[in-house]
Amino acid sequence: MSKRVCVIGAxxxxxCTIKELLEQGHQVTCYEANSDLGGAFTIAYDSLLLTVSxxxxxxxxxxxxxxxxxxxxxxxxYLSYLDRYSQAFDLLPHIRFSHRVMRVEPKDSGFQVxxxxxxESASAFFDAIAVCSGSHNTPKIPKFKGLETFTGEIQxxxxxxxxxxxxxxxxxxxxxxxxxxxxxHEISNVAKSCTLSIRKYPSMVQRFVGQHxxxxxxxNAFYAMGKDGLNAFMHSKAAWHLKQGLDLAPEQLVxxxxxxxxxxxxxxFLVKNDAYMRDIAEGHLAxxxxxxxxxxxxxxxxxxxxxxxxxxxxxxTGYCKxxxxxxxxxQLSNARDLFKHSIHPDWGERxxxxxxxxxxxxxxxxxxxxxxxxxxxxxxxxxxxxxxAQLQTLIEQDRNWEERFFSKSPEIKSLVSxxxxxxxxxxxxxCQPHWWTHLDLGLWHKLWxxxxxxxxxxxxxxxxxxxxxxxxxxxxxIAFGWQRILIMLFYTLFFRVKSISNWLKxxxxxxxxxxxxxxx
Numbered sequence: 001m002s003k004r005v006c007v008i009g010a011x012x013x014x015x016c017t018i019k020e021l022l023e024q025g026h027q028v029t030c031y032e033a034n035s036d037l038g039g040a041f042t043i044a045y046d047s048l049l050l051t052v053s054x055x056x057x058x059x060x061x062x063x064x065x066x067x068x069x070x071x072x073x074x075x076x077x078y079l080s081y082l083d084r085y086s087q088a089f090d091l092l093p094h095i096r097f098s099h100r101v102m103r104v105e106p107k108d109s110g111f112q113v114x115x116x117x118x119x120e121s122a123s124a125f126f127d128a129i130a131v132c133s134g135s136h137n138t139p140k141i142p143k144f145k146g147l148e149t150f151t152g153e154i155q156x157x158x159x160x161x162x163x164x165x166x167x168x169x170x171x172x173x174x175x176x177x178x179x180x181x182x183x184x185h186e187i188s189n190v191a192k193s194c195t196l197s198i199r200k201y202p203s204m205v206q207r208f209v210g211q212h213x214x215x216x217x218x219x220n221a222f223y224a225m226g227k228d229g230l231n232a233f234m235h236s237k238a239a240w241h242l243k244q245g246l247d248l249a250p251e252q253l254v255x256x257x258x259x260x261x262x263x264x265x266x267x268x269f270l271v272k273n274d275a276y277m278r279d280i281a282e283g284h285l286a287x288x289x290x291x292x293x294x295x296x297x298x299x300x301x302x303x304x305x306x307x308x309x310x311x312x313x314x315x316x317t318g319y320c321k322x323x324x325x326x327x328x329x330x331q332l333s334n335a336r337d338l339f340k341h342s343i344h345p346d347w348g349e350r351x352x353x354x355x356x357x358x359x360x361x362x363x364x365x366x367x368x369x370x371x372x373x374x375x376x377x378x379x380x381x382x383x384x385x386x387x388x389a390q391l392q393t394l395i396e397q398d399r400n401w402e403e404r405f406f407s408k409s410p411e412i413k414s415l416v417s418x419x420x421x422x423x424x425x426x427x428x429x430x431c432q433p434h435w436w437t438h439l440d441l442g443l444w445h446k447l448w449x450x451x452x453x454x455x456x457x458x459x460x461x462x463x464x465x466x467x468x469x470x471x472x473x474x475x476x477x478i479a480f481g482w483q484r485i486l487i488m489l490f491y492t493l494f495f496r497v498k499s500i501s502n503w504l505k506x507x508x509x510x511x512x513x514x515x516x517x518x519x520x
Contacts, residue, residue, distance in 0.1 A: 001381040002026055006113050006126040008104075008325075010095050011039020013355030013368035014132035015082060016059050019089045020372040021130075023463070024380040029124070030091075031115050033100040037086060038079045039134055044179075045160045047186065048075040051178045051272040053213040055476065056363040057081075060454035061465065062088060063472045070213050070451075070476060101325050104129060110350065128379055131323065132354045132368075138320040142174065145294035150313070152298050157183055157316045163190045169311040171195070172300050174292070176202050178273045180316025185275035187314060188285040195308050196287040197300075200408070201261045202271045205361070209479065214272055216479035218361045218452045221488055223419045227266045227405065229495035233488070234265040250281035268408035269415055270360045321356075335414045336399040340425065342371045345391045349378040360406075362418035366454040370425035373463060377429065382462070419452055431461030443470055449478045449485065 002025045007014050010032035021028045034042055041048075050057055050072050054064045057078060062085045073081065086092050096117075103114040107125065114123040139156040147154075157179055163186040171191045173184040176198045188194035205214045225233060238259035241248065248256075254277045259265065279285035290303040300310050323332060335341045335356040342352050352375045357367040377383040385391060406415050426432035433447060433456050447456065450473060458469035480488070 001379070003127040003379045004110075004125070005029075005128045005130065005379065006031065006104075006111070006124070007130045007132055008101050009039060009132035009134065009355075010034075010037040010097070011041070011132065011134055011355070012057075012082065012365045013134065013372075014039070014130070015086060015091060016061075016365065016369040017130050017132055017354045017372040017375070018091050018094055019059075019061070019085075020369070020376040020463075021379070022089070022091075022094070024376040024382075026376065026379060028094045029126075030095040031099040031101050031113070032095055032097050035098050037095065037097075038082055041075055041079055041082075043158075044075050045157075045183065046075075046162045047182070048179075049182070050074070050078060051207070052363040053215050054081075055451065055453050055472070056215055056218075057365055058454075059085060059365055059369050060458045060469070061369070061463070063455065063468075066471060066475045070216060072207070072213065103325050106329060128350045128352070130352045130354050130372075130375065131326075133323075134321075134355050138322045139315070140318050140320050141315055142292075142317055144292050146296055149297060150295040152310055153312045155312060155314050157314065158319070160314070163187045166191050166312060166314075168192050170298075170309050171312045171314055172197055172308060172310040173314045173316060175316035175318070176271060176276075177269075177316055177318065178271055181271060181273040181275045183314065183316055184285065185279055188276065188279045193308070194279075194285050195300075195310075196276065196285055197292055197302070198287065198289055199291040200263065201258050201289060203262050203265045203268050204255065204258060204274055205270050205272045206255060206274050207272070212477075212479040215361055216451050216476075218418065219449050219478075219480065220419070220447065220452060221449050221480070221485065221492075223452075225488060225491045226495050229491040231265045231267070232495070233491050234259055235262075249278075251277035254281050264408055266360070266405075268406060269358075269412055272361070333413075334399075336402060337395065339385070339391055339395050340371065340374075340398070340421075340428075341414065341416065342375065343385065343391075345388050345395065348385055348388075349375065356414050357416045357421060358412065358414040359416055359418035359421065362422070362452065367416065367418070367421060367425075369454060370422060370429070370457065373431075374425055374428050377462060383428065422452070422454075422457065426457050426461075429457070429461055429463075431457045431459070431464065433457070433459045440470070442474060446473045446476070446478070449480055451476055451479070 004027045005021050007017050007028060007030040010030050014030055018028050018030055036042060053070050054073050055070055058064050099115045099117045101113060101115050105112045110125055110127045111129050112123050112125055139158045160183055166187045167190040169191055170193045171187050172195045174197045176196060184196050207214055209217060238256040241256045255274055276285055280287060288302045293301045293303045298309050300308050338344050338353060341357040354371045355368045358364060359367055405417060409415055455469040455472045458465040
């Protein structure tokens with residue numbers, strides 16, 4: 001069942017959407033406002049080094065060369081990868097560059113899409129729309145008390161290119177997210193003074209653990225500990241390192257101290273960039289935990305009463321997603337109002353958002369690819385959405401679970417748990433790996449203790465690439481030693497038994513309470 005489909009945006013989510021749609025026989029036209037593919041990466045700062053390693057940033061259908069070790073790509077390398085992916089699957093003929101979508105309006109059973117380029121303003125009709133323009137399009141500037149009195153510069157990370165303009169200045173960097181960590185690190189090494197302002201201690205993942213990238217630890221065995229087990233594991237590990245007084249680098253001491261002060265490690269977004277730990281250890285960077293109370297002239301007054309002078313405020317404070325081209329008939333303030341962060345119950349498979357799932361550990365491309373695979377199957381009639389009432393119930397269940405799970409990051413509505421999210425989509429697609437069907441013990445070992453890479457979901461089902469997937473899964477070394485595996489096993493058993501005990505206690509209390517109510 002071929003459909004005429006419009007894809008808005010040729011970034012990392014738009015490209016895999018085009019590819020999956022074409023494989024299901026759909027007619028695809030993609031409008032990209034920029035003159036080249038890559039989305040937000042085309043305007044990112046010069047020294048950008050990804051915080052997710054190559055095997056997680058690559059699509060499952062197009063892995064890095066097997067001889068390439070696990071490492072972090074820089075901006076140029078990732079844009080080059082996207083270009084190779086586009087060439088490999090012949091995507092470029094379907095992309096109209098320098099075409100900005102101005103409006104999308106429902107019409108009959110589809111949508112009329114109005115677009116504009118340097119040479120024309122026109123429109124076209126489509127059966128379905130995929131919005132793949134991402135969540136990084138409008139900078140968010142905090143509204144501090146006294147902001148209008150501040151006489152220094154106010155900048156946002158969206159426009160940051162390098163630290164040259166900050167040399168010799170007094171800078172306050174606001175926000176400690178992933179790009180913010182790198183930007184703060186660069187500025188602190190050239191500024192006269194630099195202070196990092198954060199509202200709480202972040203959950204921070206080291207870029208490298210031993211000889212491995214930090215995300216090499218994202219194994220099924222690791223997540224089997226559950227959130228409580230993982231939180232306890234991370235805090236006890238940090239406390240043990242600090243107590244033992246081992247021969248640690250100064251930045252490692254700062255890191256482990258921050259972990260012990262973090263309130264619930266997995267309860268919030270994981271910052272996969274520890275770039276400024278060394279700057280704090282060496283005295284290049286001061287920090288304040290608690291946030292800014294107000295601004296006065298060039299004075300920044302923090303909530304704890306401390307004050308610093310600032311020539312520049314660098315706001316690493318995220319973005320607002322604006323979908324003006326869908327207004328006024330569609331408004332979206334929360335990605336969790338969509339089924340699996342993608343499909344609204346009012347519009348069904350006719351309208352999808354690809355790229356609004358931000359995994360705590362694991363890449364956005366992996367999540368977007370799963371969204372695109374499922375949506376392409378829906379449009380082809382090979383999968384069916386649940387009925388609207390059931391769909392709404394599922395959305396509410398997912399939203400409630402995610403809000404509880406990420407209770408310390410309520411402002412990041414796109415946040416998902418990578419293993420939970422990938423498995424849920426695998427069930428919808430029909431590509432969940434069946435452990436018991438693989439007689440290859442070496443593969444089973446990697447599926448349990450190896451990195452939870454997207455190739456897990458190419459072993460079976462629609463779009464399977466079993467031979468290629470097995471090679472990729474087996475080529476990556478396991479990051480866990482036997483000592484750590486035994487510790488993880490202990491935490492898994494302890495917290496699983498504890499969880500079952502708590503459930504039984506709750507059940508029995510409810511049962512006894514019900515009996516007492518009947519008696520009275």
